[in-house]
Amino acid sequence: MLEQRTGKTLTSESDQAAQLYGDALDLILGSESGAAETLDRALALDKNFALAAAARYYVANDVGEPDATGYRDLAQRAALTASDWEREHVEVLVGLIDEPGATREKAEAYLRETPGDLLVMSQLAGTLFFYGGPTKLETVLGIFEAAESVLGDDWAFLARLGFAASEAGQYQRARQLIERALQMRPQALYSIHALAHLLHDEGAAEESATLLRDWLAKHEDTARAGQMFGHVHWHLALDEWQMGERDAAMRRYLEFSAPATTTCGPILTLADCGGFLLREYLKSGQPLPLRDDVLAHIERVWGMIGHPFIALHVAGLYASAGDLAGLERCAKAIADTPAGPNRDTSLKLVSALSDYVSGQFPHSVQTLATLSRGARIGIGGSHVERILVDLLEQSATARA
The missing domain is CATH 1.25.40 (Serine Threonine Protein Phosphatase 5, Tetratricopeptide repeat)
Incomplete structure (x- = not known):
């Protein structure tokens, strides 16, 4: 059977398993419910199906399954008896997940030869949105x-x-x-x-809210376990917050987008809780204690604190709670990371947030003014993160 996007032959003992793999790819690429279960069915039919095992590792790693590495090991073993392109697919996909910086050039070269491999392309794009500078x-x-x-x-x-x-x-x-x-x-x-x-x-919050409410009314039941379900609700909560419906927005965040309730993986979960709670603090000026699920999630991602994206959201969470000790903890941990642009940007973000919480608004503004457009893009993530920094800067300017 041919893989639907590359047109290349799949190595599988079972046509049904190959069909299930194609179905699972659509679910993965749509961030929809059921990808893991569909791949498990494919692997039950063909336990040596390298691409299905690699895709299963992709899903397991994204949501933080504790036994994710077992699927990686299975994919790498199965790839030994697969075709050349399948071995390369497994090698590149696993590399982008485990060692994204070291795999970037290999992935770009692979896509020049196999431009239809949308799973690899998507993972490479995600890596670049985070690490691409x-x-x-x-x-x-x-x-x-x-x-x-x-x-x-x-x-x-x-x-x-x-x-x-x-x-x-x-x-x-x-x-x-x-x-x-x-x-x-x-x-x-x-x-x-x-x-x-x-x-x-x-800036079209009302249009977005109408769109998302209509979409959820039609698709919520089938989307509920999808990997971006909590994030879509976060967007609706953000729309509500922007329209002044702040109590409704907080209820939606807690029900669908908080670390204890979301369907998202660790990084997107951090972005959603950090981005929402910092926005609320900047608007209200009133710190709120961090819930246990948020504190636990900070520890889950703490090992990456030197990256500006992580630093912004973790420090933003501590700032939203008025926790200067937590912000100092961030600064000390970042200072111990290797010198370079990431460390510099991370330290500036933490410093600006610390000054804001301390009421030193002019100094917060001065620090943020040193972040160039390129540095702000290099924080990682999407335009949503750059807007969050803009909101901090605007609020500090207004209070100064």
Whole structure:
């Protein structure tokens, strides 16, 4: 059987297993419910199915399953008897998950030879959004545009190309691409999330809220276990918050998007709770104690505190609680990381938040003013993170 996007032959003892793998890829790329279970069924039919095992590792790692490495080991063993392209797929996908920096060039070379491998392309794009530095927006868009002649009519590709175009500021083009993707597969969480991001960047909270409420009314039951379900609710909570419905927004955040209730993986969970609680603090000026689930999640991601994305959200959480000791803990841990742009940016973010909490608003503004546009892009994540830094800067300026 041929893999649906690359057109290459799958090595599997079972045609049914191969079909299930294709179904699971659609669920993964849509961030929809059921991918893990579908891959488990494929592996039950063919325990030596390398690509299914690699995809299962992708899913398990994304949501933080404790036994995720077992799927990685299975994929690597099974790849020994698979075809050349399947071995390379497994090697690149696992490398991007485990050692993203060291695997980037290999992944880019692989995609030049196999431009239809959207799972690898998606993982590479995610890596670049996090680690790609000041030029990441153009780089990610270029990677997707290079595959347009091969995947141009694929709904999952259109959604990702649209998201990349949106991040690069091409909103009209992005909207056309994402809406086309939603027409083709309306239940895809990834696609509705991409449109919510675009509307957030355009400041269209009311339009976004209407869109998301309508979408959830139709698809919530089938999307509930999807990996972005909590994040889509976060976007709706953010819309409500922006429209002044702050109590409703907090209830939605706690019910669907907090670490104890979300379906998202560790990094997106951190971004959602950090971004929401810091926004509320900047608006109200009133610190709120961090709940146990948030404190536990901070410890879960603490080993990455030297990365600006993690530093922004962890320090933002401590700031939202008025916890100067927690902010000092961040600064000390970051100071012990290797010297370089990431450490410099992380320390500035923590310093600005510490000054804000301490009431030293002019100094907070001065520190943030030293962050160039490139440094802000290099924080990682999406435009949502850059807007969060802008909100901190605006609030500190107003209070100064």
